[in-house]
Amino acid sequence: MIRVVAGLYKGKRLKRVPSPQVRPMPQKLKESLFSMIQEDLPGSLVLDGFAGTGSIGIEALSRGARTAVFLEEFYPAVQAIRENVARCGAEEGARIVHREFNRGVIQLAEEGARFDLIFLDPPYRLLNERDPLKVISKRDILAENGTIILRHFFKTDFDSKYYRRKKCITRGDDTLVFYTG
Numbered sequence: 001m002i003r004v005v006a007g008l009y010k011g012k013r014l015k016r017v018p019s020p021q022v023r024p025m026p027q028k029l030k031e032s033l034f035s036m037i038q039e040d041l042p043g044s045l046v047l048d049g050f051a052g053t054g055s056i057g058i059e060a061l062s063r064g065a066r067t068a069v070f071l072e073e074f075y076p077a078v079q080a081i082r083e084n085v086a087r088c089g090a091e092e093g094a095r096i097v098h099r100e101f102n103r104g105v106i107q108l109a110e111e112g113a114r115f116d117l118i119f120l121d122p123p124y125r126l127l128n129e130r131d132p133l134k135v136i137s138k139r140d141i142l143a144e145n146g147t148i149i150l151r152h153f154f155k156t157d158f159d160s161k162y163y164r165r166k167k168c169i170t171r172g173d174d175t176l177v178f179y180t181g
Helices: 027-040 055-062 075-086 101-110 132-139
Strands: 045-051 067-072 093-097 116-119 142-153 165-173 174-178
Touching: 027 055, 027 116, 027 142, 027 165, 027 174, 045 055, 045 101, 045 165, 055 067, 055 116, 067 101, 075 093, 075 142, 093 101, 101 116, 101 132, 116 132, 132 142
Parallel strands: 045 067, 045 116, 067 093, 116 142
Antiparallel strands: 142 174, 165 174
């Protein structure tokens, strides 16, 4: 079961996506993540890339983010995000973009979007094929002093040459890497 941990929507249950393509962030990892970034959330603009169920963007909205953009390609996940945003009554601060990640970032850049926090939880195999931070850098959608948080499998050997690694934590099978410009 996925729940919102804290804030305005605390305790709301979120719908899962019945597919192995979507791996919701474990509750304890989500709690750790948000305790680390709590001070950065109020009034922030957030991008939830590879959004899955939308639980990360919804948690950010619940804790004071001004806007969360959910970028997701997989249609069943897009449907779950729509339902989860509605369950929380978070429609006003949420925008759902149903596109492939690179194309979605290009679209957002063309609209002039810049984000304070960018959460990325790509399919694990994707990091072996390409660097999703490259398109973010090329399209300049990270705000000055913004942070990118990338979740990946702890055994994946990945580092981006486009941003500076600020912090890295591993909990169980998951690693969260914090990057800055």
